[in-house]
Amino acid sequence: MAGRIPSAFIDELLNRVDIVEVIDTRVPLKKAGKEYTACCPFHNEKTPSFTVSPTKQFYHCFGCKASGSAITFLMEYDHLEFVEAVEELAKMLGIEVPREQGVAASPAQKQAKSNAYDLLAACDRYYRQQLRQHPKASLAVDYLKGRGLSGEIAARYNLGYAPPGNNLQLAMGQGTTDALVTQGMLIRKDDGQTYDRFRHRIMFPIRDGRGRVIAFGGRVMSADDSPKYLNSPETPLFHKGSELYGLYEVRQAQRHIDRLLVVEGYMDVIALAQQGIDYAVATLGTACTAEHVQKLFRLCNDVVFCFDGDRAGREAAWRAMENTLPVLQGTQTIRFLFLPEGEDPDSLVRQIGKVEFEQRIEQAQSLSQFFFASLRSGISRQDLEAHRTLIDRARPYLQKMSDQAYQALLIQDLAGYTQQDERALYPLLGLAAASRQAKTVYPANKQGNLPPSLVRTAIACLLHHPALANLVADPQSLSQIDQPGIGLLIDLLENMKSNPTLTTAAILERWRNTREGPHLEKLATWQPSLNDPESLQHEFIGAIERIQDQHRSARTQSLLAKSKADGLTGEEKSELQRLLNRSIQTGPLQG
Numbered sequence: 390m391a392g393r394i395p396s397a398f399i400d401e402l403l404n405r406v407d408i409v410e411v412i413d414t415r416v417p418l419k420k421a422g423k424e425y426t427a428c429c430p431f432h433n434e435k436t437p438s439f440t441v442s443p444t445k446q447f448y449h450c451f452g453c454k455a456s457g458s459a460i461t462f463l464m465e466y467d468h469l470e471f472v473e474a475v476e477e478l479a480k481m482l483g484i485e486v487p488r489e490q491g492v493a494a495s496p497a498q499k500q501a502k503s504n505a506y507d508l509l510a511a512c513d514r515y516y517r518q519q520l521r522q523h524p525k526a527s528l529a530v531d532y533l534k535g536r537g538l539s540g541e542i543a544a545r546y547n548l549g550y551a552p553p554g555n556n557l558q559l560a561m562g563q564g565t566t567d568a569l570v571t572q573g574m575l576i577r578k579d580d581g582q583t584y585d586r587f588r589h590r591i592m593f594p595i596r597d598g599r600g601r602v603i604a605f606g607g608r609v610m611s612a613d614d615s616p617k618y619l620n621s622p623e624t625p626l627f628h629k630g631s632e633l634y635g636l637y638e639v640r641q642a643q644r645h646i647d648r649l650l651v652v653e654g655y656m657d658v659i660a661l662a663q664q665g666i667d668y669a670v671a672t673l674g675t676a677c678t679a680e681h682v683q684k685l686f687r688l689c690n691d692v693v694f695c696f697d698g699d700r701a702g703r704e705a706a707w708r709a710m711e712n713t714l715p716v717l718q719g720t721q722t723i724r725f726l727f728l729p730e731g732e733d734p735d736s737l738v739r740q741i742g743k744v745e746f747e748q749r750i751e752q753a754q755s756l757s758q759f760f761f762a763s764l765r766s767g768i769s770r771q772d773l774e775a776h777r778t779l780i781d782r783a784r785p786y787l788q789k790m791s792d793q794a795y796q797a798l799l800i801q802d803l804a805g806y807t808q809q810d811e812r813a814l815y816p817l818l819g820l821a822a823a824s825r826q827a828k829t830v831y832p833a834n835k836q837g838n839l840p841p842s843l844v845r846t847a848i849a850c851l852l853h854h855p856a857l858a859n860l861v862a863d864p865q866s867l868s869q870i871d872q873p874g875i876g877l878l879i880d881l882l883e884n885m886k887s888n889p890t891l892t893t894a895a896i897l898e899r900w901r902n903t904r905e906g907p908h909l910e911k912l913a914t915w916q917p918s919l920n921d922p923e924s925l926q927h928e929f930i931g932a933i934e935r936i937q938d939q940h941r942s943a944r945t946q947s948l949l950a951k952s953k954a955d956g957l958t959g960e961e962k963s964e965l966q967r968l969l970n971r972s973i974q975t976g977p978l979q980g
C-alpha cells in the first residue's frame with residue numbers, strides 16, 4: 390500500500406498550481422473583474438454563473454452550488470479519484486507525489502510498480518496482436534462476431550486473445566518471470582515451473598481510473614471449457630473489491646454521466662455498449678461492495694443494479710443493497726432491474742435492442758419496493774404478528790443507514806405496510822424520533838443564504854480572507870465559549886496562523902472528508918454584501934467581539950444566579966468582579 394500523501398504537499402501543490410489555468414484548459418474562462426467566469430460545466434445554463442477566484446484558488450457556481458479547489462475540479466470534471474487528481478496536478482508541475490514515511494514505497498518498490506504497469510501493458514498489446522494474427526484466433530473472432538460485436542467495440546475495450554499453451558513468458562522476454570507471477574499472469578507449480586494462467590481465451594483487460602491495465606479477465610469460447618470466466622487474482626495492482634470493469638471506458642465515452650448500470654459480466658458491458666448503452670460497468674466476480682458503490686456515486690447519483698431474475702440474482706441484489714444502505718446519501722438513488730429467467734443483459738439487449746432495454750431500466754424497482762418485497766416474502770397474513778415480524782426484519786437495516794432523510798422515507802413506507810403511525814415506529818426500530826434535527830456543527834440554516842450566526846460569520850470572513858486570523862492573538866482564549874462551531878473556528882485560526890500562505894482552497898482541502906468539510910465549503914461560497922478586505926475585517930472583528938460579549942454576559946448571569954442560590958467561591962467572586970468591570974478589559978483581539 391502506498392503511504393498517505395502528506396498534507397503539507399497538498400498545501401504546496403495548491404500553492405503552486407493555478408486553478409484558473411487548470412480550469413481554463415478544460416472550460417474556457419472569461420475575465421470579469423477580479424474573477425473569471427464561464428457557463429457552468431456541471432449544469433446546463435445559458436448565462437454564466439460559474440466563477441473562479443484566483444486569490445482564493447477556488448471555484449463556485451451560483452446555479453448548482455458546485456464548488457471546490459483545483460483538486461475537486463479535476464475529481465468532478467475529469468471523474469478522477471482524489472489521489473489521481475493530486476497526481477494529475479503534480480504531473481502538470483513536473484513534481485513527484487511524496488508518500489508519508491513508514492508505509493512509503495522505496496524507490497525500488499516504485500520502480501517495480503511502474504514496471505508492473507508496463508509489463509501488463511505489454512501483455513495487453515500481445516493479446517490484441519494475437520487476436521489479429523494467431524491461427525486459432527479465428528475461433529475468437531467468430532465468437533465475437535456471433536455476439537454481434539463490431540471491430541470498433543472490440544477496439545474500444547481492447548479485446549484480445551490468449552492462445553492455447555504457454556506463450557507469455559517467451560513473448561515478454563527474459564527476466565520477466567517473477568513479475569509475471571506477481572501480476573497473476575503466470576502460475577508457478579510446486580516444481581518451480583510456470584504456466585500461463587490464461588490459455589485459449591478471449592481477453593478483457595481491466596483498466597484503472599487512468600486507463601492503465603491492472604488485470605485481465607478471460608472468457609472461454611466453447612461451452613465445454615471451464616471455468617467460463619477467469620480473472621486475475623488479487624495482486625499489488627488489482628483489488629477486486631474496489632475495481633469495476635468498464636468504468637474507465639464509460640468515463641471516456643461520456644462527459645456527463647447521468648446514470649450507471651451495474652451488471653455481472655464483461656460480456657454484458659460490451660454487448661450493452663454495442664447496442665449504444667455505454668454506461669454499464671461490471672463487478673469482477675464479487676458482490677458489489679460499499680467501496681464500489683461509493684465509487685459509482687462519485688460519478689453520478691443514479692445507479693441501477695441489473696441482476697438475473699433467479700434466486701441467485703435476487704440474493705446478489707440483496708447483498709448489493711446491504712452494502713449500499715449505510716453509504717446512501719441525499720439525492721442518490723439506487724434501483725434494481727431483474728431480468729427474465731434465463732436471460733442476461735448480453736442476450737436480452739441483443740433480442741430487444743436499446744430502446745426497449747432502456748424502458749426496462751426506467752421501470753426498475755425502487756430501493757423501497759425491492760427492500761420491502763424481499764422482507765415481506767413469506768409473510769402472507771395482515772395481522773399484528775405479521776406487522777411485528779416485518780418491523781423486526783427491517784430494524785437492523787434501517788439502523789445501519791446514515792442518511793436520516795432516506796431512513797425516514799423507508800420508515801414512511803414501513804408505516805404503510807404495518808398500518809402504524811410513523812412516529813410510533815421509531816422507538817420500535819430503536820431509532821431516535823423522526824422530528825429530531827440532524828445534528829450539525831451549525832444551527833440549521835434553512836434559507837441557504839449564510840451566515841446568520843456569529844461563529845459562522847467569523848468563519849466565513851476567515852475563509853474569504855485567511856490573513857484575518859492574525860488579528861486573534863490567542864485562539865485558545867476562545868475555548869471556554871460554548872457555542873456551536875467554536876471548536877472549528879479555533880482550529881481554523883490555528884491552522885491559518887501557523888501557515889500564513891494557505892489559500893482558501895488549501896484550507897478546504899485540509900478539511901476534506903471531515904464532518905465539517907461540507908459546512909466550510911458552503912461558508913466559502915457565502916457572498917458578503919461588501920467583500921473588500923476592510924469591510925471583511927470590520928465584520929470579522931465585530932463577530933468575534935460579539936461572541937465574547939455574549940459569552941461574558943451569559944457567564945455573568947450564571948454567576949449572579951449562583952451567588953443568589955448557593956453563594957460563590959472566592960475564585961468565582963473575583964471572576965464576577967472582573968466580568969462586571971470588563972468594559973475596560975482587552976479580549977484576545979490585538980490592536
Ligand SMILES: [Zn+2]
Nearest residue numbers: 429432450453
Ligand atoms: Zn453549476
